[in-house]
Structure formats: C-alpha cells, structure tokens
Amino acid sequence: MPVPYANLTNPQTLNLYAMVADDAETYADLDGHCCDLDDAIDYGVGVLRGFASSLTFGAVGAPKSEDSVSSRAGQGTGSVLAGITGEITADAGKGGMVAGLAAEAPSLGTSTTLVLAGAGAAAVGTAVEASAAANLARLATTPMQSSDKPGEVYVTEPQASGKPYMGRTTQGVDNRMETRTDGRTGKAATVDTYKTTQEGRFKEQKAIDERGGVQNLDNKRNEVSAQKMKELQEQYGEDPPTLE
Secondary structure (H helix, E strand, O other): OOOOOOOOOOHHHHOOOOOHHHOOOOOOOOOOOOOOHHHHHHHHHHHHHHHHHHHOOOOOOOOOOOOOHHHHHHHHHHHHHHHHHHHHHHHHHHHHHHHHHOOOOHHHOHHHHHHHHHHHHHHHHHHHHHHHHHHHHHHHHOOOOOOOOOEEEEEEOOOOOOOOOEEEEOOOHHHHHHOOOOOOOOOEEEEEEEOOHHHHHHHHHHHHHHOOOHHHOOOOOOOOOHHHHHHHHHHHOOOOOOOO
C-alpha cells in the first residue's frame, strides 16, 4: 500500500512526529507534507483521476505503476470522495423509496414515481460505492515504480525583478514554463539533469551558488543549506563552486 509523502528508502519520512524528515536545515515544509509544486499538481490531478475511475469502474483514470506517490495520494482522496458521494446518493434514494411507499396519492402515480426514482438512485449510489472500494483496492495492488523521477535543473530568462529564476522539474522544461502559476514566464534553458530528488536538490543549489547565490536570482530562498551541501558534495564527489 503506498504511503503518501513517504520515501520508503528514508525511514524518517515515516515518522509522524518529525517535520521535514527531521532535517529542517535542508527542507522547507510549507503545507505540512513537504511537497513542491510538482507534487501539488500530481496530487490535484490524482484526486480527479480517483473520482473518475470510481465513477467509471476503472475505465478512466485507473492507477498506473508510473504514478508518483503524490498522485496516488490524490487518487485515494478522489476515490474516498466518490465513495462518500455514492453513499449519500444511495441513502437519498432509499429515503425516496420510503417516501413513495408512504405517499397518500397512489392513484395519481405519485408513490410509483417516487419508488422508481428512489430505487434508481439507490442502485447508482450503491454501485459507485462498490466501484470506489474497488479503485482503492487497485491502488493498493498496482505495483509502484520508484518515487524518484529524473528531471532537469533550469534557468529562466530575467523575470519582473530583472533577475533569472533557477528551478527544477520532472515535467520537461518547456511544459513546466507553460504550466507555471506563479507569474514567472518566458523561455528557460536546461543547465543540468538529475536522477533522484535529492540529487536534483543538490544540483539546483549548486547552480544557484555558481551564479552567486539567491541575491542574484529571482529565487526567494536556497534549496539546500550550506551544511547539507557539504555532505552532499562528499556524497556526489563534487567540489563546491568557486564564488567570486
């Protein structure tokens, strides 16, 4: 069963009593789950997919092995919401059936109409409930690839501040710039690539440092602390950039 926001290769991410993997010098936790914008997008789309899959019995939006952890968390949320919707619909239908049977004007067809409408709603709601449960089961049994995805570190054209922005993405640089919602626009160029999230954070900070730090960029903060960078430089076998 996938664990939302957890990296199973890092047990600290399973510690519900620790924030940002117990490494606050390195990571920021803006939403309580330490995710970046890509994660938020994956989660939101996942909610829609989970709801759609539950309504269509898996014909649309079913889980895939390449889905990210955030996407699967969203799909789980969407499936639960669909199940709740189905339950409400079923209960309302049953209530309509009871009202129809108790109607005082059966000769006018009132009770028959209410009973039939209620029975239909109850059947649909019950089916959606069952489909939502089946989708949650699919989420639990569909094999999952590694949560780490390769990506690119990129730098944009100068923004409104007159400074370029340094970032990283797993969506492709062009697609990332087209889908930004923070006001940053224009073209961007790839400056490095990475295979894992940690390597991506390291290489993004390395690129920031090579340009003299965040004061020379449109970035609001460093991606990795100075102390953590020393550890990562040892891990990846790279010398720190020379700052002028």
